[in-house]
Amino acid sequence: MAKMKVDNVILPSHGSEKTFDVTITDNIVTSVRPSSAPHHCPSLLLPSLCHPHLHLDKAYLLTSNNPTYAHLAPKTGTFSEALTTTAQAKSLYTEDDLYLRGAQLLSTIYTQGATSARTFVEVDATTGTLPLTVARRLKREFAHLIEIQIVAFAQEPLFSKDDGEANRLVLEGVLASEAAADISVLGTTPYVEVDEHAMSENIHWAIETAIDKCLHLDFHLDYNLKPTGINQGQVMPWAFNVVTFLLTADWNTMNKDKTVVLGHCTQLSHANPRNLRHAAHRIRTHNLPIHFVGLPTSDLFMMGRDHYPKPRGTLPVMDFIREPYCLNACLGVNNVGNAFTPYGTGDPLTLASWGVGIYQAGTEKDAETLYGCVSWRARKAIGLASEQDEKEREETDVVEGMRWKPMLLVENKGAVEVPGPGSGDGVSGVMAFPARQRVSIRDVVWDPPEVNLRKVIR
Ligand SMILES: [Zn+2]
Known part of the structure; x- marks a missing residue:
């Protein structure tokens, strides 16, 4: 039995506030539950x-x-x-x-x-x-x-x-x-x-x-x-x-x-x-x-x-x-x-x-x-x-019982980092700021994520 879990994801059809844990067993979605351990920068799960x-x-x-x-x-x-x-x-x-x-x-x-x-x-x-x-x-x-x-x-x-x-x-x-x-x-x-x-x-x-x-x-x-x-x-x-x-x-x-x-x-x-x-x-x-x-x-x-x-x-x-x-x-x-x-x-x-x-x-x-x-x-x-x-509307939905098809996971980074003043020459200071989060389809279309934040889940 092949089992896969995709945790802490925003499903656009349920709004941007809630996150879910999704379980897929033998290519069927067997459970969609509110996240058991919500993360401060969840990923978005979208149709590929x-x-x-x-x-x-x-x-x-x-x-x-x-x-x-x-x-x-x-x-x-x-x-x-x-x-x-x-x-x-x-x-x-x-x-x-x-x-x-x-x-x-x-x-x-x-x-x-x-x-x-x-x-x-x-x-x-x-x-x-x-x-x-x-x-x-x-x-x-x-x-x-x-x-x-x-x-x-x-x-x-x-x-x-x-x-x-x-x-x-x-x-x-x-x-x-x-x-x-x-x-x-x-x-x-x-x-x-x-x-x-x-x-x-x-x-x-x-x-x-x-x-x-x-x-x-x-x-x-x-x-x-x-x-x-x-x-x-x-x-x-x-x-x-x-x-x-x-x-x-x-x-x-x-x-x-x-x-x-x-x-x-x-x-x-x-x-x-x-x-x-x-x-x-x-x-x-x-x-x-x-x-x-x-x-x-x-x-x-x-x-x-x-x-x-x-x-x-x-x-x-x-x-x-x-x-x-x-x-x-x-x-x-x-x-x-x-x-x-x-x-x-x-x-x-x-x-x-x-x-x-x-x-x-x-x-x-x-x-x-x-x-x-x-x-x-x-x-x-x-x-x-x-x-x-x-x-x-249903296209973006993930519901129990549906056949799994490849989806696109858009990840969010916690922070954006740049070199700090006086860094280099062996000094390694950084300035770090909270990264903007993509929490909806709108965010992905208006400001497409870098390729390294995208992952196909099969
Ligand atoms: Zn052509």
Whole structure:
């Protein structure tokens, strides 16, 4: 019988004042009792973090300082340059390099508190199946720490340009091979196709193929800030068409329990509210499992460069979640250390914290929603949530009888210490002050704890 105790923890659903001792026996919570010996700096016990959108094979292309990629550092920093140089990098991948960067990324996200991740792995005529082979190895080797979903992902065109057909054949080959056992999602990038016709073909093909292979679906969509409409210089967001296409394909019957994720969708930041309300109403009425994933750190870096004043736009995640839209939405980091997003550590909690400013979401309830966006809302988007994960409040609860799932423990230090006056040269005086305590989700979102204060409890 495997028994584990987690003592002196604050459970956010019970407020910040009380602390509890939790006992887990054979993976079931067998007791939640008020702490027998309360401690003056208790820890917080929270649902663990989830990455709904993370590129595995192109992580750290810039920040690994691997000389192979040195010549691909951004010169202009444009979106098209990032697409070109990253495509060039793909032809230089080696198994060892893919494995090292992938392992570095997965180790890092685990130390940050993530226990599940949807990872995008490119499959096309340039890169072949090598990144997928390495991703499958990483999925197995990290299985005890992180539940890894692999997306067979087309970053390149499938229905236009010279190698569209070749790319599609490689992807179809992979989905028909034994590697398919490790693939749970199909992902494409309709915006890289040359025209609307090819974009439409890309989306239709992806929906049909996902249904045929029983896969979740994930589109990089509407990645622009163009005015919405049907006049000259305007474009209608594809997200609205996807709703129609899914209904026509009878997605809910044909691909039961598989979700459809729409990533980026920056153009929706200035969609006509009436059109958006209409689309949201259709999604809700037909119970379509569509989830929007905002990727603000990439979007703000990439979008709106060629204008002054510079337009700024990223999917309005918090507005989408609230009335009148009431849509499913969450947050992802997309890229780490490459030309699409050279900066940042990929920490989901930092992302949630940025959300306070980006979405002007300053209330305590907002902070809880933002935490959900990098935890239970993200898990739901990628199809990992169970029935009991439905209600937001209950997500943070730990009750007797429930199955234990990995949780994130945020520790508090008693004191903050700095060198005292005249210390050094053999003198070791310190100045010590009581440390601020994080006692609620709000505290963790507003001021994310250092990684060494986070621990995944399995
Ligand atoms: Zn992406």
